[in-house]
Amino acid sequence: MSVTFAQGFSAAGVAAGISAVEGKKDLALVVNNGPLDAAAGVFTSNRFCAAPVQWSRKALADGHIKAVILNSGGANACTGEAGYQQSVATAETVASLVGAKDPSDVAVCSTGLIGELLPLDNVLAGAKTAYAALANTAEAGADASQAIMTTDTKPKTVTLTGSNGWKIGGMVKGSGMIAPQLATMLCVITTDAVVSGGQMQAALNQAAEHSFNRIDVDGCMSTNDTVLLLASGASGVEPDKDEFNRLVREACSSLARQIIGDGEGASHDIRITVTGATTEDAALACGRAVAASNLLKCAISGNDPNWGRIVSSLGTVPESVAPYDSDKVTVDVNGVRICENGGAGRDRSEVDMTPREVHIDIDLNAGDAEATVWTDDLTHEYVHINADYES
Amino acid sequence: MSVTFAQGFSAAGVAAGISAVEGKKDLALVVNNGPLDAAAGVFTSNRFCAAPVQWSRKALADGHIKAVILNSGGANACTGEAGYQQSVATAETVASLVGAKDPSDVAVCSTGLIGELLPLDNVLAGAKTAYAALANTAEAGADASQAIMTTDTKPKTVTLTGSNGWKIGGMVKGSGMIAPQLATMLCVITTDAVVSGGQMQAALNQAAEHSFNRIDVDGCMSTNDTVLLLASGASGVEPDKDEFNRLVREACSSLARQIIGDGEGASHDIRITVTGATTEDAALACGRAVAASNLLKCAISGNDPNWGRIVSSLGTVPESVAPYDSDKVTVDVNGVRICENGGAGRDRSEVDMTPREVHIDIDLNAGDAEATVWTDDLTHEYVHINADYES
Structure with a gap:
C-alpha cells in the first residue's frame, strides 16, 4: 500500500538492473497527480552528502515536487561532478516522462555503495519501464516500497486516516540511521490533504526531530538520508493544523520504529x-x-x-x-x-x-x-x- | 619488571580471593621507599566515578603518595557511602603497614564489576600478605602487573632509561579505554628521578592527553580509570625537564599502544x-x-x-x-x-x-x-x- 494510500498518487517498483542482486526490484517511481504538488523534505547533514541529496535539496527549494525517483543498488555518493550529472540526467528523463515543466520538479534518491557511479543507461531505461507501470493501486505502492530495500529484510510502510477522510501513506528503507554504505535511509510520505509547503515543512521538521532523529542503530550518519513529504490535495480536505502535525509525526514515528525493528542483526x-x-x-x-x-x-x-x-x-x-x-x-x-x-x-x-x-x-x-x-x-x-x- | 624498574620502589601481586577466578592474583601493592614521595594523577571524568577514584583524587590533592593498592575482581563503583568506607579502610590498613603518617598517603584503585561491594576482609588480609611479599625485584613488578588484569590477555609494562641513568617503569591494565564493567583502565608509572609533584602533573597531563586520551576501543568511558605517576628520587638525578616530559609521554604511549594491542576481541x-x-x-x-x-x-x-x-x-x-x-x-x-x-x-x-x-x-x-x-x-x-x- 504505502505511498498510494493517499489519493492523487501513483507509484511503481521495477527491476532495472542497478542492484547486484539479479532480478531484484531496484527502482521506484512516485508521481503526484495533483491538483497540488506541495513538498517538504529533510536531508542528511553529512558533509560528504551524495549527488542525489545535493540535487534534491535544490529541487525542493521552491516547495514543489511532482515526482520522486529512488534507486537501490548504488548511493551515487563521493562521485563528484559525474555523479551529480547522473542525478540531473535522471531528473530530466523523469520530468519529460511525467510532463513536468522543469527537471527541478523531480527529486532523486539513491542508496547503496558509496564511491561508484550508477549504471545510468539502466536507470534511465528503468525510469521508462517504471513510468509505464505506474498505478495508484496497493500493489504498486508495495512494489515501490520493495524496490528501495537494501539490507532491509522487509518493506516498511505506514497508512493513516485523518478526520473527514484525508490520508497519509508512507514508505521507508533503512536498517538503522545507519549504515552509510548499505543501509542509508530513504523515506517518502504522501498525503492527499490540502496543505501548503511551509506548513508541511514545519510539520516534517518536528516529526523528523521526534522520530528519525531519535533512533540510532550504530551511531553512523549516512551520506544519503532523505525524507520527503508530498501533498496532492486530492482529498479536497484542509485538515486541522494540529491534527496534520500529529499524523505526520505518527507516520514518521511508525516508520522509524519499523527501522529499529529491522535493524541490522538486531535481536532486541x-x-x-x-x-x-x-x-x-x-x-x-x-x-x-x-x-x-x-x-x-x-x-x-x-x-x-x-x-x-x-x-x-x-x-x-x-x-x-x-x-x-x-x-x-x-x-x-x-x-x-x-x-x-x-x-x-x-x-x-x-x-x-x-x-x-x-x-x-x-x-x-x-x-x-x-x-x-x-x-x-x-x-x-x-x-x-x-x-x-x-x- | 614494570614498576620496580625505577629505584626506590617495591611491589607485590598476590591472590587475595577477590576475583571470582580461583587462585588468580588479584591484589597489587606498590610502595615508594623514597627519599621523595611526589605523585601526580589523572582520573576518569565519568560522573558515576567509583569510590576508589573519589578517595584517590582527594589523597593526591597534596601531591604526595607513599603507596598504591590496586585490586581486580571488583570496581567498587556505584556502591555509595559503604563503598567509599571500604576504600578508606583499605587505605588505613595499608598506611599502617607501610608506616605512612596518614591514610591519605595511600592511593586505592579498583577494577571489575560495577555495583557490588568488595569482600573487604579478603582485601585487608590480602594487603598484609602483599606487604609481606614486597620486593624490588623484576618478579615482584611482574606479579603486580598480573594482579591488576581482568579481560586483559597479557600484562602490559614499560621500562625506559634517561640520561645519567634515571629510570621510568610502568604497568597498565585495560582491554581498551573501554569496558566500564570489566576492563577499566588502571595505570601506575614509577620514576626514580628527582622531580616535583607540579612538574610531574604537568608532564602527566600532556602525556595522557597524547596517549590514553587518543585510544578508543569502543567509545565507552570507565567509572574507574586512574593513571598515577610516582617519584622516589632514589636515582639522585634531576632530569632535564624536556627529557622528563618526553620519557613520561613515551611511557604512556607505549602502555596505551599495548592496550590497543590487547583490545577486547580485536584482530586489527x-x-x-x-x-x-x-x-x-x-x-x-x-x-x-x-x-x-x-x-x-x-x-x-x-x-x-x-x-x-x-x-x-x-x-x-x-x-x-x-x-x-x-x-x-x-x-x-x-x-x-x-x-x-x-x-x-x-x-x-x-x-x-x-x-x-x-x-x-x-x-x-x-x-x-x-x-x-x-x-x-x-x-x-x-x-x-x-x-x-x-x-
Whole structure:
C-alpha cells in the first residue's frame, strides 16, 4: 500500500538492473497527480552528502515536487561532478516522462555503495519501464516500497486516516540511521490533504526531530538520508493544523520504529526513556549517550540487563548539558528497578529479558522533562553483516 | 619488571580471593621507599566515578603518595557511602603497614564489576600478605602487573632509561579505554628521578592527553580509570625537564599502544592519522569520528579497506570544528591512496590487509596540523566477550 494510500498518487517498483542482486526490484517511481504538488523534505547533514541529496535539496527549494525517483543498488555518493550529472540526467528523463515543466520538479534518491557511479543507461531505461507501470493501486505502492530495500529484510510502510477522510501513506528503507554504505535511509510520505509547503515543512521538521532523529542503530550518519513529504490535495480536505502535525509525526514515528525493528542483526529493540530531566535536551543527551554504548548493546544481546553499563554511559554526559545528582538516579529495565539512588536495586535476575522489546526507564530525579530514543542491540549478526558483506 | 624498574620502589601481586577466578592474583601493592614521595594523577571524568577514584583524587590533592593498592575482581563503583568506607579502610590498613603518617598517603584503585561491594576482609588480609611479599625485584613488578588484569590477555609494562641513568617503569591494565564493567583502565608509572609533584602533573597531563586520551576501543568511558605517576628520587638525578616530559609521554604511549594491542576481541590495531588540518583539535576531532565508526571497525575486521565508511564518518564532524573541503580529501590505507579528491582512487583490492596493524592516513588538505588516534576493529569476539561474559 504505502505511498498510494493517499489519493492523487501513483507509484511503481521495477527491476532495472542497478542492484547486484539479479532480478531484484531496484527502482521506484512516485508521481503526484495533483491538483497540488506541495513538498517538504529533510536531508542528511553529512558533509560528504551524495549527488542525489545535493540535487534534491535544490529541487525542493521552491516547495514543489511532482515526482520522486529512488534507486537501490548504488548511493551515487563521493562521485563528484559525474555523479551529480547522473542525478540531473535522471531528473530530466523523469520530468519529460511525467510532463513536468522543469527537471527541478523531480527529486532523486539513491542508496547503496558509496564511491561508484550508477549504471545510468539502466536507470534511465528503468525510469521508462517504471513510468509505464505506474498505478495508484496497493500493489504498486508495495512494489515501490520493495524496490528501495537494501539490507532491509522487509518493506516498511505506514497508512493513516485523518478526520473527514484525508490520508497519509508512507514508505521507508533503512536498517538503522545507519549504515552509510548499505543501509542509508530513504523515506517518502504522501498525503492527499490540502496543505501548503511551509506548513508541511514545519510539520516534517518536528516529526523528523521526534522520530528519525531519535533512533540510532550504530551511531553512523549516512551520506544519503532523505525524507520527503508530498501533498496532492486530492482529498479536497484542509485538515486541522494540529491534527496534520500529529499524523505526520505518527507516520514518521511508525516508520522509524519499523527501522529499529529491522535493524541490522538486531535481536532486541531497545526503548530508552529518560524522565526527571531539567530540559528535554538534557533528557535527549542522556538517552543518546546510553543508546550509543556498544557495551550496553552487547549486554542486551546477551540478555543481561547490565545497569552498570547504563549509568556509566549516563556519566559521560557533562553536567553543563544535563544537571543531575548521580546519587539520585534510578533505572528500571522491563519494569524492575535494578538501580536505585545510583546503586544496586532489585536483583537483575528478576528482569525478564525474553521479549524482543526492552524498556529502559531512567529517572534523573532532577526535573520534569523527558525524552525517548530507540536503539538496537549489538549482535554477532551485525558484525557479520558489516564485516563480511563486501568481501 | 614494570614498576620496580625505577629505584626506590617495591611491589607485590598476590591472590587475595577477590576475583571470582580461583587462585588468580588479584591484589597489587606498590610502595615508594623514597627519599621523595611526589605523585601526580589523572582520573576518569565519568560522573558515576567509583569510590576508589573519589578517595584517590582527594589523597593526591597534596601531591604526595607513599603507596598504591590496586585490586581486580571488583570496581567498587556505584556502591555509595559503604563503598567509599571500604576504600578508606583499605587505605588505613595499608598506611599502617607501610608506616605512612596518614591514610591519605595511600592511593586505592579498583577494577571489575560495577555495583557490588568488595569482600573487604579478603582485601585487608590480602594487603598484609602483599606487604609481606614486597620486593624490588623484576618478579615482584611482574606479579603486580598480573594482579591488576581482568579481560586483559597479557600484562602490559614499560621500562625506559634517561640520561645519567634515571629510570621510568610502568604497568597498565585495560582491554581498551573501554569496558566500564570489566576492563577499566588502571595505570601506575614509577620514576626514580628527582622531580616535583607540579612538574610531574604537568608532564602527566600532556602525556595522557597524547596517549590514553587518543585510544578508543569502543567509545565507552570507565567509572574507574586512574593513571598515577610516582617519584622516589632514589636515582639522585634531576632530569632535564624536556627529557622528563618526553620519557613520561613515551611511557604512556607505549602502555596505551599495548592496550590497543590487547583490545577486547580485536584482530586489527588501527592507527588513524589526520594531516592537513587547520588545527590539532580539528585533526583530533576527525580522527576520533573515524575511530568511533562501528561500520568501519566491522569492515576492517572483514579485511575491507572501506573508504566510504571513512569519509562518511569524517563528514559528521561539523565545519565549525574542522574546516575542510570534502572534494580535496585523500585517504590512504596501508599506503594505497584509495580515495582521491573525495572520490574513488586506486582500487581497494590493491590494499594488503593481512598485517595486524592497519594505517589509515587522511589528508584534509586544509592546513598544517595533524593528530593520531588508535582504535581496534569490531569483531565477533568483542560481541562474544561483552554479551556473554556475564551470563
